[in-house]
Amino acid sequence: MPSCFEEAWISINAVVSSEHSVSYAEARLLYLLGCYTILPIVELGSYQGRSTAFLAYSSSQIVYAVDEFFPEVFDTTIASLDLKNVVKVCGDTLRCSFLKKLPDSIGVLWIDSLHTYRGVIVPVEVLWPRVDYIVLHDVWDSRYPGVTRAANELEQRMRVIARIGSILCLRKR
Ligand SMILES: C[S@@+](CC[C@H](N)C(=O)[O-])C[C@H]1O[C@@H](n2cnc3c(N)ncnc32)[C@H](O)[C@@H]1O
Secondary structure, three states, rough: OOHHHHHHHHHHHHHHOOOOOOHHHHHHHHHHHHHEEEEOOOEEEEOOOHHHHHHHHHHHEEEEEEEEOHHHHHHHHHHOOOOEEEEEEOOOOOOOOHOOOOOEEEEEEEEEOOOOOOHHHHHHHHHHHEEEEEEEOOOOOOOOOOHHHEEEEEHHHEEEEEOOOOOEEEEOO
């Protein structure tokens, strides 16, 4: 296992492409959140498992990786990096009945799935009582005005911890 973020960055980039994934600074924030949380992590939108890997490498907690469709490379990423704390969960993040099956306590809810207003707000509302940190990706991207709108609303209800790259990291007040 890598002993620091820089080692994780090299290992992860050797096995999975950075396509549609996080930048260096964003990955470092996920890695730090993984280090600090004492509760399970839920990732909505895993794709090839790259952001999953930054969270899972640094955390002793289970990382629930949620996607409606996992490409084959997801399994390769997790196996190549020997990440034993990743649980794959297949489902649609707009379905409340599905979201309710996720863990009762969530340290970090990382949202990078459907880039619309509902794609952010539906899981936030369903999981709100259980979460500590909410972390959004692609917040200030003009292609995703719904994500920006959802982020602006959440900023009114939560404490802003960090704005790094296109990530907004929020904590309940
Ligand atoms: C940008 S990719 C995630 C990238 C990943 N977080 C990373 O940084 O490496 C978005 C993913 O969200 C998934 N997705 C989109 N809409 C979804 C939905 N309604 N429910 C579940 N997954 C969804 C897509 O299948 C895709 O794999």
